[in-house]
Amino acid sequence: MKKLNSKICGIIIMGALMSAVLYPFAVDAAKKKSDYNKEYLSMTSVQEMYLTYNGRINSLFNDAIKMTLSDEGIVEIYKNDRKQKEACNNPKNIASACIFRKALFEYRGYKEAMQSAKKKTDAVPLFKDATAPETPSAASLAAGTKTSFINAEIGEGENGRAMEALDQTLAFYDEFGTSYQMHLDNQRIIKALEKFNKRLSEVRTESYELPGKFHDATSDGAGCT
Numbered sequence: 623m624k625k626l627n628s629k630i631c632g633i634i635i636m637g638a639l640m641s642a643v644l645y646p647f648a649v650d651a652a653k654k655k656s657d658y659n660k661e662y663l664s665m666t667s668v669q670e671m672y673l674t675y676n677g678r679i680n681s682l683f684n685d686a687i688k689m690t691l692s693d694e695g696i697v698e699i700y701k702n703d704r705k706q707k708e709a710c711n712n713p714k715n716i717a718s719a720c721i722f723r724k725a726l727f728e729y730r731g732y733k734e735a736m737q738s739a740k741k742k743t744d745a746v747p748l749f750k751d752a753t754a755p756e757t758p759s760a761a762s763l764a765a766g767t768k769t770s771f772i773n774a775e776i777g778e779g780e781n782g783r784a785m786e787a788l789d790q791t792l793a794f795y796d797e798f799g800t801s802y803q804m805h806l807d808n809q810r811i812i813k814a815l816e817k818f819n820k821r822l823s824e825v826r827t828e829s830y831e832l833p834g835k836f837h838d839a840t841s842d843g844a845g846c847t
Contacts, residue, residue, distance in 0.1 A: 699717045
């Protein structure tokens with residue numbers, strides 16, 4: 623399985639490395655406010671942000687899983703953050719650390735744009751095809767609906783459903799890596815047993831052709847002479 627076979631165990635131990643590897647990435651990204659996808663800030667509705675973000679996150683994990691199953695991916699992980707960042711520049715590196723980095727890049731841009739949209743009551747509507755409110759009460763209602771959606775999505779003082787979904791998806795990806803490695807191990811064991819059974823069958827077939835008693839051989843119960 624190309625490079626994946628020798629390094630897919632990296633996915634398996636990611637659970638143990640979460641606190642040592644992934645958490646520092648999140649802290650590092652939180653400090654670097656510029657490290658996010660600014661494209662979301664140019665979007666003209668919350669709906670566009672929402673659909674774009676979820677589409678990209680789905681594609682990110684789906685592509686990683688496809689590369690795993692098609693033997694096109696590799697897994698390279700390091701405890702050193704600089705080395706890990708360099709390793710993650712390889713688009714074929716499907717290590718959880720790399721997928722997390724890319725997902726966090728998208729999430730932080732999404733969250734930044736959502737927070738900006740909440741402040742801009744009229745400039746960024748909830749729906750892309752929304753018409754401008756004709757009355758102050760309609761404008762207040764639209765702003766309240768948009769604010770409620772954004773608060774539920776990115777959280778207000780705590781993680782919202784977008785981060786919770788991302789955490790669950792990453793946990794699933796780690797579990798997938800573990801299960802897939804077990805599947806590969808089982809396949810290797812099955813193939814080895816098949817070869818063993820085939821050889822054993824060949825030995826049995828040959829033994830059936832041997833005579834019941836060898837010519838000029840006698841037995842005294844302790845051995846043949």
